[in-house]
Amino acid sequence: MSTGERQIDIIxxxxxxxxxxxxxxxxxxxxxxxxxxxxxxxxxxxxxxxxSLTFRWSCRMAICGSCxxxxxxxxxxxCKTFLRDFAPGPVHVEALHHFPVIKDLxxxxxxxxxxxxxxxxxxxxxxxxxxxxxxxxxxxQQRARIESTSACINCLLCYAACPQYGxxxxxxxxxxxxxxxxxxxxxxxxxxxxxxPLINAEEGxxxxxxxxxxxxxxxxxxxxxxxxxxxxxxxxKDYFLRFLKLGLGGRE
Amino acid sequence: MSRAxxxxxxxxxxxxxxxxGGAGLSAAIAVAEQHPDLSIALLSKVxxxxxxxxxxxxxxxxxxxDADDLDLHFRDTxxxxxxxxxxxAVDHFVARCTEEMVxxxxxxxPWSRRADGGTAVxxxxxxxxxxxxxxxxxxxxxxxxxxxxxxxxxxxxxxFDEYFVLDLLVDDGRCCGAVAIDIASxxxxxxxxxxxxxATGGAGRVFRQNTNAGILTGDGLGMALRHGVxxxxxxxxxxxxxTLPGSGVLITEGCRGEGGYLTNRDGHRYLQDYDLxxxxxEPTPKTMELGPRDRLSQAFWHEQQAGxxxxxxxxxxxxxxxxxxxxxxxxxxxxxxxELSRTFVGVDPAEAPxxxxxxxHYTMGGIATDRSTATALAGLYACGECASVGxxxxxxxxxxxxxxxxxxxxxxxxxxxxxxLDHRSKGASAALDAQAGDSAAQALDRLNRPGxxxxxxxxxxxxxxxxxxxxxxxxxxxxxxxxxxxxxxxxRSLDDIRLxxxxxxxxxxxxxxxxxxxxxxxxxxxxYAALNRRESRGSHQRLDExxxxxxxxxLCHSLATLEPGxxxxxxxxxxxxxxxxxxxxxxxxxxxxxxxxxxxGEKTI
Numbered sequence: 005m006s007t008g009e010r011q012i013d014i015i016x017x018x019x020x021x022x023x024x025x026x027x028x029x030x031x032x033x034x035x036x037x038x039x040x041x042x043x044x045x046x047x048x049x050x051x052x053x054x055x056s057l058t059f060r061w062s063c064r065m066a067i068c069g070s071c072x073x074x075x076x077x078x079x080x081x082x083c084k085t086f087l088r089d090f091a092p093g094p095v096h097v098e099a100l101h102h103f104p105v106i107k108d109l110x111x112x113x114x115x116x117x118x119x120x121x122x123x124x125x126x127x128x129x130x131x132x133x134x135x136x137x138x139x140x141x142x143x144x145q146q147r148a149r150i151e152s153t154s155a156c157i158n159c160l161l162c163y164a165a166c167p168q169y170g171x172x173x174x175x176x177x178x179x180x181x182x183x184x185x186x187x188x189x190x191x192x193x194x195x196x197x198x199x200x201p202l203i204n205a206e207e208g209x210x211x212x213x214x215x216x217x218x219x220x221x222x223x224x225x226x227x228x229x230x231x232x233x234x235x236x237x238x239x240x241k242d243y244f245l246r247f248l249k250l251g252l253g254g255r256e
Numbered sequence: 257m258s259r260a261x262x263x264x265x266x267x268x269x270x271x272x273x274x275x276x277g278g279a280g281l282s283a284a285i286a287v288a289e290q291h292p293d294l295s296i297a298l299l300s301k302v303x304x305x306x307x308x309x310x311x312x313x314x315x316x317x318x319x320x321x322d323a324d325d326l327d328l329h330f331r332d333t334x335x336x337x338x339x340x341x342x343x344x345a346v347d348h349f350v351a352r353c354t355e356e357m358v359x360x361x362x363x364x365x366p367w368s369r370r371a372d373g374g375t376a377v378x379x380x381x382x383x384x385x386x387x388x389x390x391x392x393x394x395x396x397x398x399x400x401x402x403x404x405x406x407x408x409x410x411x412x413x414x415x416f417d418e419y420f421v422l423d424l425l426v427d428d429g430r431c432c433g434a435v436a437i438d439i440a441s442x443x444x445x446x447x448x449x450x451x452x453x454x455a456t457g458g459a460g461r462v463f464r465q466n467t468n469a470g471i472l473t474g475d476g477l478g479m480a481l482r483h484g485v486x487x488x489x490x491x492x493x494x495x496x497x498x499t500l501p502g503s504g505v506l507i508t509e510g511c512r513g514e515g516g517y518l519t520n521r522d523g524h525r526y527l528q529d530y531d532l533x534x535x536x537x538e539p540t541p542k543t544m545e546l547g548p549r550d551r552l553s554q555a556f557w558h559e560q561q562a563g564x565x566x567x568x569x570x571x572x573x574x575x576x577x578x579x580x581x582x583x584x585x586x587x588x589x590x591x592x593x594x595e596l597s598r599t600f601v602g603v604d605p606a607e608a609p610x611x612x613x614x615x616x617h618y619t620m621g622g623i624a625t626d627r628s629t630a631t632a633l634a635g636l637y638a639c640g641e642c643a644s645v646g647x648x649x650x651x652x653x654x655x656x657x658x659x660x661x662x663x664x665x666x667x668x669x670x671x672x673x674x675x676x677l678d679h680r681s682k683g684a685s686a687a688l689d690a691q692a693g694d695s696a697a698q699a700l701d702r703l704n705r706p707g708x709x710x711x712x713x714x715x716x717x718x719x720x721x722x723x724x725x726x727x728x729x730x731x732x733x734x735x736x737x738x739x740x741x742x743x744x745x746x747x748r749s750l751d752d753i754r755l756x757x758x759x760x761x762x763x764x765x766x767x768x769x770x771x772x773x774x775x776x777x778x779x780x781x782x783x784y785a786a787l788n789r790r791e792s793r794g795s796h797q798r799l800d801e802x803x804x805x806x807x808x809x810x811l812c813h814s815l816a817t818l819e820p821g822x823x824x825x826x827x828x829x830x831x832x833x834x835x836x837x838x839x840x841x842x843x844x845x846x847x848x849x850x851x852x853x854x855x856x857g858e859k860t861i
Binding site: 192 | 398471592595
């Protein structure tokens with residue numbers, strides 16, 4: 005970043021488990037220029053003012069998904085948020101909502117990570133294709149169906165924006181349901197049936213109340229709300245198919 | 257001593273993998289697939305999908321078209337590396353790449369497709385023909401997420417996310433585990449294992465302007481050094497020619513593979529003036545913008561010296577023109593570049609050129625391994641960017657590194673598993689407990705020491721600036737010696753770093769101070785290896801009397817080792833030349849058939 009003449013205040017909600025009963029608010033003044041990101045501003049504080057300010061970051065180019073924060077109440081990637089857009093300030097920064105805070109701006113991500121395994125986020129095939137057979141065929145049109153959902157960087161901004169996840173952290177959540185849809189919609193996958201229990205469950209798609217905040221805050225254009233809607237359709241079809249089978253005397 | 261005072265809890269696994277990026281995940285999956293009964297600990301200082309594999313854009317090499325063959329990929333790689341590649345390793349590598357691309361496809365990687373449903377390939381710098389598999393311009397992202405999600409299905413892989421590895425455990429000349437800090441709590445754990453795989457990525461953060469994530473501090477290289485394992489070819493640092501000035505954000509070579517032009521302030525496609533012409537309007541292998549990265553970065557340096565670059569608020573740049581590709585192609589092939597350009601420099605590449613300049617991108621040297629990824633320390637394997645398996649030589653070709661982490665990540669997993677089966681971990685012992693206790697005590701001392709000296713950031717800035725000044729695109733004895741001197745002074749002030757944060761839980765300042773110790777050791781190896789290589793080859797170019805390649809004295813690998821309290825020691829070892837003897841390295845219209853070129857569809861003069 006270039007350090008210009010302009011200055012802006014950043015107010016950070018801080019919490020140190022070793023000394024704080026509740027969050028405390030600290031205010032820092034940082035220099036900024038046309039291209040100074042909020043992440044640059046936080047790093048300026050850490051490097052030059054207070055080395056104890058704690059936050060996650062890594063790639064600084066909006067692809068690793070580490071640096072989500074609440075910025076003036078909205079979940080955002082701090083590397084893709086620019087201080088110039090908040091002039092004259094102050095900018096108010098806090099940890100992502102709906103996750104327990106470990107320290108300062110660092111949250112415990114277990115609410116998302118622990119759900120990944122059961123979602124079966126890998127290609128499921130009835131029979132594995134030998135390597136010698138080469139790649140599965142997939143047309144550009146078929147690939148286009150997973151273009152948006154496969155772009156999820158797991159940054160958790162959609163979880164912080166989702167009122168339903170705020171009420172019940174057992175809810176699978178928008179990001180995870182978008183990833184489920186990413187595999188279900190993949191022309192090479194045959195595992196939809198294995199993923200239906202998660203989708204049909206109380207914590208699955210039916211918990212979603214269609215607020216749509218998830219899609220509004222997604223920094224990668226994933227549109228989890230649309231993915232969840234497609235899953236609801238699948239879940240409905242699945243329900244009626246099972247109902248039909250039972251009605252005909254079949255077994256589940 | 258209570259646990260809060262630094263007591264180390266012990267855990268036992270068959271294989272411990274340090275690093276959860278593409279290489280570490282490949283290794284973990286290889287072990288789990290082949291040996292479902294082995295227990296695997298995957299330790300990473302970030303959650304795996306945050307690893308920097310995620311930021312690779314352009315693609316991964318693997319011979320697949322009728323116009324291509326393994327020999328051509330071999331020749332491109334050896335010539336691209338200016339004959340400093342171990343040719344047996346390159347042969348092994350090129351033969352395995354395509355299989356790994358297919359394996360990833362079977363795991364769900366969304367490779368970009370041709371209209372007929374086959375996987376697509378694009379042109380890349382220094383490659384004779386299109387052989388770079390890609391997933392739009394987010395190839396590393398898709399590879400990493402495919403590997404991460406696939407790894408979830410193996411119960412044998414136990415993840416330890418946000419564990420910071422401090423040191424290796426070594427007993428009787430054998431690596432038998434690692435000591436780590438659980439970042440969230442700040443408590444210590446010893447991971448005992450039959451074998452350890454190091455997969456911690458590169459060290460681009462030793463330079464001021466780089467494309468690397470903040471986590472690429474060379475930890476694995478520093479740890480190996482401390483146990484006497486040599487770092488090979490560290491003087492070869494890759495500058496990527498097209499990155500955003502100031503931030504160093506990567507703008508993929510895929511832009512040029514798709515037909516982008518580089519022009520100077522006069523709108524002139526200046527690469528024609530650096531033996532890369534003739535000027536061609538369509539992407540043409542090994543010509544103009546599809547020359548290798550070292551040559552393109554060097555051409556930029558000359559343009560800058562001649563005053564023909566464009567001034568931007570964050571430094572000199574040239575123009576990367578993509579306008580002629582059209583909005584539709586940009587959306588299909590380069591959507592991430594379009595997003596990065598709009599976000600970070602406010603440029604819509606469909607309408608205006610992107611300002612770009614070279615930044616440090618890739619650590620071409622690394623922990624010395626043999627062709628099977630084994631290091632000189634029994635039980636320790638290394639793969640991916642932290643390793644030097646010998647395929648990159650003096651200049652890596654773009655799209656060989658994503659292929660590398662798949663091929664050699666798998667090999668490292670297989671090798672480590674075999675070793676672990678022969679040398680089952682016995683778990684904790686008095687000697688290992690003492691070592692783990694020492695590592696923990698040192699880390700705690702780092703945290704609790706009064707440290708009346710300077711701030712970490714001040715020292716880090718001094719190091720990165722010294723590296724930028726002394727071991728950049730062009731180097732001289734005088735500047736390199738000055739850099740070495742600065743680095744030695746920094747090494748002496750390391751103990752006095754002033755920390756603000758004295759807590760144990762999620763103390764990133766403390767961890768950064770430990771990282772800086774590793775980074776500085778790696779920086780010293782780079783600078784001394786560069787100073788000692790008295791020739792010019794690939795990415796190591798000197799302005800002084802050693803401005804020519806010298807096969808007689810320097811067709812050899814450098815090996816850097818470090819003893820406490822002394823400057824790095826630089827020794828040399830032979831390069832394995834099996835079938836392509838050193839010759840002239842030429843690109844553009846001057847390229848010769850003997851350098852692995854084929855005429856198919858290319859325009860040459």
